[in-house]
Amino acid sequence: MNLLFEPVGLAHYLVVGAILFVTGVVCMATKRNAVGILMGIELVLNGANMNFIAFATPGLRADEGLSLGLDGHMVALFVIVLAAAEAAVGLAIVLSFYYNHLTVDVDEAEELKG
Template sequence: MDLLTQPIGATHYLIVGAILFVCGLLCMAVKRNAVGLLMGVELVLNAALVNWVAFSSKSFRADVDVALGLDGHLAALFVIILAAGEAAAALAIALNFYNNHATIDVDRGDQLKG
């Protein structure tokens, strides 16, 4: 339990990112409606954001002595913009699916024609 006594560093952020990632995978595996699946995808994206910011922090680069060449904060901003666009498109798809089938159960998606 040495992590509990240390100041907050990159290791703590990586642990939080791993927990968020596992929660997102579980949410995607368990939920049966489209909203639950989208929440799981958002959790996985947020886990990636936390890891990118942790990798770009000065404490991580001091521990590993490597520069990744990628600014984590800029990558996080890019993923936030992508997540906003994804949420808007997914909401439009879910509303259209609900209007056609009166449910958002993803098991009914096999009736879609493309």
């Protein structure tokens, strides 16, 4: 399909969302740096947001009446706001961890292992 001349559909936006989500998950799974894991979380949330916005846009799909409309935008806004809170708390935890262990390598956090 030639993307330069034909209109994109909802599925294309969903593909972008899926790629963002998957890279975020891979990032969370493979990074040992705690800040890197936080970044993975941001990517995952953005992938989800991408889907919300795509589903909220009526012009992107053949069955227009079923789009989320304003609700999708609203949920995306809440996700963005909560992501900010999550980043602040997550970063505070990371800093606290750093003060105590002098590293941000999450593999070092093993005091609670039995």
